[in-house]
Amino acid sequence: MGVKHGREYGEILKDLTEAIGQIPDSYLFFEMEGNEWQQLSPGEKQEVHEALAEDLFYGLGAEPVIEVGCGVVMYDKQQHRINLLIGEDELTVVPLI
Numbered sequence: 001m002g003v004k005h006g007r008e009y010g011e012i013l014k015d016l017t018e019a020i021g022q023i024p025d026s027y028l029f030f031e032m033e034g035n036e037w038q039q040l041s042p043g044e045k046q047e048v049h050e051a052l053a054e055d056l057f058y059g060l061g062a063e064p065v066i067e068v069g070c071g072v073v074m075y076d077k078q079q080h081r082i083n084l085l086i087g088e089d090e091l092t093v094v095p096l097i
Contacts, residue, residue, distance in 0.1 A: 006097035025069035
């Protein structure tokens with residue numbers, strides 16, 4: 001299903017992947033252990049974050065709020081963006097148009 005968007009999907013995916021990389025324990029979404037995550041190369045971590053970004057993009061179309069580790073990813077339909085709340089204070093925004 002996915003979320004409604006006007007920007008190129010590739011650009012959204014790139015921005016969302018980067019934003020997810022800011023969640024320090026994003027690997028918990030895939031039920032990985034911290035030591036498993038640490039053993040991955042930077043390229044492998046990037047691939048995991050890209051896969052997570054794709055899953056979230058499509059998942060947010062059905063479930064507008066998804067927890068990812070210590071972060072919360074929210075689809076803001078009215079503002080046409082994806083908001084990521086990281087911890088308690090940091091907010092990152094990925095525009096969809």
